[in-house]
Amino acid sequence: MSQHPNRARLLISCQDKPGIVSAVSTFLHQYDANIVQSDQFSTDPEGGMFFMRIEFDLGNSSPDFLRFKKEFHTLADKLDFEWKMELAARKKRMAILVSKEDHCLLELLWRWRSGELQVDIPLIISNHPTNKQVVESYGIPFYHVPVTRDTKEEAEQEVINLLKQHDVDFIVLARYMQILSPTFVESFPYRIINIHHSFLPAFIGANPYAKAFERGVKLIGATAHYVTDDLDEGPIIEQDVLRVNHRYSTQELRVAGRNVERIALARAVEWHTNDQVIVYGNKTVVF
Structure with missing residues (x-):
């Protein structure tokens, strides 16, 4: 069992474009989530693919995990993400x-x-x-x-x-x-x-x-x-x-x-x- 029951992992892949990291970071901050690790990779900054993995902790005032995922779905649709979000504690x-x-x-x-x-x-x-x-x-x-x-x-x-x-x-x-x-x-x-x-x-x-x-x-x-x-x-x-x-x-x-x-x-x-x-x-x- 994870020592951080409110820790979650987010994987994203999409076409590379400006503002992806900012949009995701802003969303997490808006919902009182704290980023503890972030990794990114771009195949080609000019029109290539962008990949991101973020680990974050949900804050005391964050919505429950299912609602949090539902709220993120709106941002993901807007930016055309393929994504997956999991609680680290779930085996x-x-x-x-x-x-x-x-x-x-x-x-x-x-x-x-x-x-x-x-x-x-x-x-x-x-x-x-x-x-x-x-x-x-x-x-x-x-x-x-x-x-x-x-x-x-x-x-x-x-x-x-x-x-x-x-x-x-x-x-x-x-x-x-x-x-x-x-x-x-x-x-x-x-x-x-x-x-x-x-x-x-x-x-x-x-x-x-x-x-x-x-x-x-x-x-x-x-x-x-x-x-x-x-x-x-x-x-x-x-x-x-x-x-x-x-x-x-x-x-x-x-x-x-x-x-x-x-x-x-x-x-x-x-x-x-x-x-x-x-x-x-x-x-x-x-x-």
Whole structure:
């Protein structure tokens, strides 16, 4: 829980033009809100896009949060903003989808239990029963939804139904080894975060680390991104690399890759949770 129950976060994207910062600051001051952090980025001051993230505390005489958002809506319409406003104290509801590998799952669960990741986890879904015991040891409901070539459509609809029944805010694919259909992706636009190795488009297919070993790679990487209909090509949130050398075996490369994957994914999830990411086209602005 946030130590500042009246703290809110505001994300804005719009065409760049004079007066945006002044208009937003004036509005916040008018309603007795105090800015505690402000970040801006412009792609091009001459007709480009403008992005802003502000954290502010509502004052004693500020209206309640829902009314405050309603009042801001008028300004946003006038200045043609795309925007989102959230209370920092509200924990987002995060679902995790996982297959057999558990390194990313365990990293998220550890951070959640230690309080580093401020989310609620109402459920974890897997197409294999492998991680059932470890998930339930954390007191989190585990749902096994097996997937075969013949039952893929029905299984995916069952997963969608579970996610909607539990009112999730976003979904993390913690090495969930299934390709999501356009129907699934459209149900949660820019609310699905995936992780994969950063060899792509090189070393595609099965056992990329064996192929990387044969090629003698010197860097192992991972990419966390939002899921779109273009496989593994959605807006990138975070990437990381680890230097390796000729002494690494295929198994050691795989271990190094898993370590980079879990850290990159955890960062991306944290930034999404803290409302630090704005999607623009197929890119992101991360404040």
